[in-house]
Amino acid sequence: FDAEKQGIFTIAADLIKQGNAKYLLLADSEGERMGETTPRVAYPGKSLWTDRLVTTLGVDKDRILYSPHLVPGEHGFNTKTEAEAFLATSEQQGFKTAVVLTHPHQVVRAMLGVVKTINQKGLPIDAWCISPQSTDWSRRVKGSQGMASKPRGNHIQDEIERILKYQEKGDISTLHRRHRGGRRAVFL
Numbered sequence: 001f002d003a004e005k006q007g008i009f010t011i012a013a014d015l016i017k018q019g020n021a022k023y024l025l026l027a028d029s030e031g032e033r034m035g036e037t038t039p040r041v042a043y044p045g046k047s048l049w050t051d052r053l054v055t056t057l058g059v060d061k062d063r064i065l066y067s068p069h070l071v072p073g074e075h076g077f078n079t080k081t082e083a084e085a086f087l088a089t090s091e092q093q094g095f096k097t098a099v100v101l102t103h104p105h106q107v108v109r110a111m112l113g114v115v116k117t118i119n120q121k122g123l124p125i126d127a128w129c130i131s132p133q134s135t136d137w138s139r140r141v142k143g144s145q146g147m148a149s150k151p152r153g154n155h156i157q158d159e160i161e162r163i164l165k166y167q168e169k170g171d172i173s174t175l176h177r178r179h180r181g182g183r184r185a186v187f188l
Contacts, residue, residue: 007132012101013057021099024053025086027077028066033145034076042076042146065089080171083113090125097126104131105156109163112172119173
């Protein structure tokens with residue numbers, strides 16, 4: 001619900017059309033929440049997104065791949081499972097480079113999930129991130145799992161809290177690294 005037609009989708013289509021990306025990976029989901037089966041609750045879903053990319057923005061359908069959930073029968077995704085699914089598809093396809101496309105306030109959480117999975121599995125994939133150059137921070141959008149409709153800028157604090165929660169659970173990488181002797185360094 002936070003994917004403006006002129007933002008995320010336009011960037012994705014342009015990356016394909018300009019030859020800067022070969023494929024777009026979408027979660028193989030119709031927008032179900034984690035552990036639920038009702039479509040279009042967490043987000044609009046792959047069918048609507050595929051239609052928008054193909055019909056409205058002219059992306060060849062064969063350039064769109066779907067990344068299935070790694071738990072059989074599950075269709076709802078979260079930060080951790082989305083990163084795992086995208087990277088599993090990337091590994092199966094032999095991709096060596098990936099770009100995470102999301103809004104600026106979601107980049108840190110998304111990339112920490114990707115970094116965690118790459119490091120855990122020892123994947124030979126370089127990951128980069130990209131966001132729209134212009135973001136309407138006052139536009140009302142739904143947050144994580146399709147909840148809390150409010151101005152996009154008000155979701156920033158939610159993202160910070162989500163990052164800390166997911167780091168505590170071990171679902172995403174932390175912003176510090178242990179060095180020999182137990183010392184830590186913070187990367188900013």
